[in-house]
Amino acid sequence: MEYSTDLGRRVLLALAGVALLVVVGLVLSEFIPTLVFTIFLYYASRPIYRRLGKLPLSESYLKRAMPYQKQVHAAATIFFFLLPFVVLVGYTLILIVPELQAFFGEGGLGAAYLSQFQGLQGGSLPGPLADLGVGELLTMGPAELLALLQNATVQSWLGRVSDTIIDSLSLLTSLLLRVFIMFAGTYYLLTDGPRLVGWFLDTFDGxxxxxxxxxxxxxxxxxxxxxxxxxxxxxxxxxxxxxxxxxxxxxxxxxxxxxxxxxxxxxxxxxxxxxxxxxxxxxxxxxxxxxxxxxxxxxxxxxxxxxxxxxxxxxxxxxxxxxxxxxxxxxxxxxxxxxxxxxxxxxxxxxxxxxxxxxxxxxxxxxxxxxxxxxxxxxxxxxxxxxxxxxxxx
Structure with missing residues (x-):
């Protein structure tokens, strides 16, 4: 009976572990592109990180930085090599996108996105706003401004503009979050990756x-x-x-x-x-x-x-x-x-x-x-x- 109880407990713990792995896998599946780029950035920066560890440095610096040597080298690698590299590649992509749109003709993603803002241009403003100048808008009283905002055409236009701005902010926030994950992941892979792999192999690789x-x-x-x-x-x-x-x-x-x-x-x-x-x-x-x-x-x-x-x-x-x-x-x-x-x-x-x-x-x-x-x-x-x-x- 004691053996069966112990076996049942181990089976339940194993099932709980599998469930945890499934949950973690589902979460990570939402960030597959980010994780893939993180792996690339790690291997791209690791030779630089290792080269920094072999530089001849003064004894006074080594005494001060020894407890944080890996962290300092990883931060220096990311700041002086990886960050400029990513910025350069990003700027390069900005140069390529207009060429792609010119090559494939109009109607690309950029044109479709900019079309959301057509209402901000003078000729494309909704009727009630197109008939008014900037000076007239600024001199409107509260009652006139409220009546203008209650116009169905103006409300529809403002809704499209606000939706586009919100989508843009959401996209920018998501992009910044993923960039942060890539750099943070690269940092911890450089500093703790070998130790984590070593622990796993020592524990499970007989x-x-x-x-x-x-x-x-x-x-x-x-x-x-x-x-x-x-x-x-x-x-x-x-x-x-x-x-x-x-x-x-x-x-x-x-x-x-x-x-x-x-x-x-x-x-x-x-x-x-x-x-x-x-x-x-x-x-x-x-x-x-x-x-x-x-x-x-x-x-x-x-x-x-x-x-x-x-x-x-x-x-x-x-x-x-x-x-x-x-x-x-x-x-x-x-x-x-x-x-x-x-x-x-x-x-x-x-x-x-x-x-x-x-x-x-x-x-x-x-x-x-x-x-x-x-x-x-x-x-x-x-x-x-x-x-x-x-x-x-x-």
Whole structure:
């Protein structure tokens, strides 16, 4: 009887734990994009955070800051690296949105949103207000103003304006909250993430297979999120500014159409294996050269050559040279990774470019490490990849 009572108590506690996990999962499911971006920001900033910990500092500083060394380094990483990076990417997106609307024509989200405020413009005000000037409104008495506000047309217009303002404030508040969650989450992942993972593995990983799995996933995510995706973002930002500056000085016949959009596509193109961003800027160069020849301005071909040289050096080579040394993971097949970059945004939306590779790494390492352990009961610590099974070597 004592054993049964103890077993029943354990079952109830296990069910309570499952219920808690379900509730936590439902809450976190509302913030999946925010959590995905937090993971990306963590891996993007972790090399900087670790580099700060290796800086040669004075002994007096170390004595004062030792109890809070991790917190100071994490705050410095976020403030001096992560925050400017996010602001720069946000400003870049602001430059891209008008280009997208111009590319796809009128009727975009921006036009639809601005149409909510059409009533604020003089010609679109409701009849009773359109017939009055600002001076007449200011000199109205309380009775006249009340009668004007009781007009059905004016009330409908004011309702639309107030709804738009409230929606805008709600959207801004939600955005600021999610940005705060991303930065706070990144801060605590930098300071306490390794300790939390270590506690979990020490408590629940008796076989060592979870530790092997966690190490492999961490290495690959560090390679993909910090190396490949950060390289794409940096390349896109550089491309946008370089192409925009080029358009300021180049003749009109060889200016890049939709320069910010082409710059962003250049960054995305860097994710494609082998050809990379050349799939974007080489066709653009060919288009500019054809335009110069067709319009009879062959002298402008020198500007096309300048565009190619600057793009090759500043956009293509420099970001790759600075970031690629940090890319060390080679366990994820590049073809699968390419499909993850393509299918992720299609399946999940804009944040799928991060979530797709994350899911790919989790699944790939699960089959590489966990599945053999489930089948054989032993942990294989050898790091194998698809390249180890090349048919040409057998």
């Amino acid at each position: 076989s060592g297979v979870l530790r092997e799995y966690a190490a492999a996933v961490d290495d690959e995510l560090s390679s993909i999120l910090f190396g490949n995706i950060l390289n794409a973002l940096v390349t896109g930002v550089i491309g946008i500014f370089v192409f925009s500056l080029y358009n300021l000085v180049a003749p009109s016949s060889v200016r890049i159409p939709f320069a910010p959009l082409v710059g962003a596509l250049t960054g995305i193109g860097s994710l494609i294996p082998v050809v990379g961003m050349k799939i974007v800027y080489l066709p653009v160069a060919v288009l500019l050269a054809i335009t110069a020849v067709v319009t009879g301005q062959t002298a402008a071909l020198a500007w096309v050559a300048l565009f190619l040289v600057v793009t090759l050096i500043v956009v293509d080579t420099i970001p790759d040279f600075l970031i690629r040394p940090y890319v060390s993971g080679d366990l994820t097949h590049v073809g699968l990774l390419m499909f993850a970059y393509i299918l992720g945004p299609i399946a999940f939306g804009f944040y799928g470019i991060f979530l797709g590779p994350i899911l790919l790494v989790l699944v790939a390492q699960f089959f590489r490490i966990i599945v053999p352990y489930v089948i054989t009961g032993t942990v294989d610590t050898t790091q194998t990849s698809l390249s180890d099974y090349d048919a040409t070597e057998s």
